[in-house]
Amino acid sequence: MKKFLSPLVLIMLLGCSPQDMQNVLNSLPDSTALSNEEVVSGLKEALRLGTERSVQKASVVDGFWNDVRIRIPFPPEAIKVKNTLLDLGIKKPVDDLEHTLNKAAEEAAKEAVPVFVDAIMNMSIQDGFNLLRGGENAATNFLREKTSTALRTKFTPVVEKATQQVALTSYWSPVANTYNTATLLTGGQAVDPDLNAYVTTKAIDGLFILLADEEKKIRQDPAARATALLQKVFAQQ
Numbered sequence: 469m470k471k472f473l474s475p476l477v478l479i480m481l482l483g484c485s486p487q488d489m490q491n492v493l494n495s496l497p498d499s500t501a502l503s504n505e506e507v508v509s510g511l512k513e514a515l516r517l518g519t520e521r522s523v524q525k526a527s528v529v530d531g532f533w534n535d536v537r538i539r540i541p542f543p544p545e546a547i548k549v550k551n552t553l554l555d556l557g558i559k560k561p562v563d564d565l566e567h568t569l570n571k572a573a574e575e576a577a578k579e580a581v582p583v584f585v586d587a588i589m590n591m592s593i594q595d596g597f598n599l600l601r602g603g604e605n606a607a608t609n610f611l612r613e614k615t616s617t618a619l620r621t622k623f624t625p626v627v628e629k630a631t632q633q634v635a636l637t638s639y640w641s642p643v644a645n646t647y648n649t650a651t652l653l654t655g656g657q658a659v660d661p662d663l664n665a666y667v668t669t670k671a672i673d674g675l676f677i678l679l680a681d682e683e684k685k686i687r688q689d690p691a692a693r694a695t696a697l698l699q700k701v702f703a704q705q
Contacts, residue, residue, distance in 0.1 A: 514686050516584075519580070519682075522678035522681075523577055523581050523584075523675065526580075527577040532570040535674075538674030538677055538678065539570060546644075552650055552651070553647060556646075569667055571630075573670060575629075586618070588611075595610065604683065607683045608683050611679065620668060620672065623668045624665075624668055627668045631667065
């Protein structure tokens with residue numbers, strides 16, 4: 469019968485270094501004790517699975533648009549554009565712009581997996597034990613810290629290409645031009661927000677929201693642990 473680590477042993481392990489933790493585990497008669505390699509492999513597998521699921525959800529048709537948690541709204545710095553146009557009864561260009569912002573993020577999300585994989589493959593033994601002992605978002609926070617800069621570098625040209633593919637600028641230009649023309653009559657200031665940077669940030673944020681959900685499932689729901697290794701590692705967290 470499979471044995472699990474007792475609460476007393478788990479408490480003993482909390483302040484240990486990876487090597488000390490492994491020494492304690494090795495001294496236990498339970499043959500299911502985790503090795504360094506199993507911990508790291510298990511966390512890599514969990515991150516790989518979580519990122520793949522997150523990217524899949526974000527990159528399906530209207531993946532961002534249909535999920536209120538990650539849907540990209542009209543740019544806050546240009547909200548006065550939206551309000552002015554709606555006041556003028558110009559609604560369709562605003563709706564089209566918001567939809568295409570989300571389409572651009574959807575296209576960009578498809579390119580995220582290689583960036584995540586690079587960070588996952590470089591995970592150290594110390595990283596693995598820290599994530600195993602961390603809170604419900606420990607793995608997501610680790611990946612955000614390790615990949616944010618690389619994701620932004622990777623996403624920027626991808627988002628630019630995606631906005632071209634969905635003709636985002638063709639929607640934004642008439643919206644901005646209409647607003648700028650209207651504000652000239654009242655002495656207002658023209659706006660020209662960087663939509664590519666805005667979409668990039670929102671696309672990255674959305675992926676990590678989804679990844680946090682996947683991590684929580686793997687930690688809390690045995691049914692979400694798709695492999696024997698995940699079951700073994702997270703049964704003893």
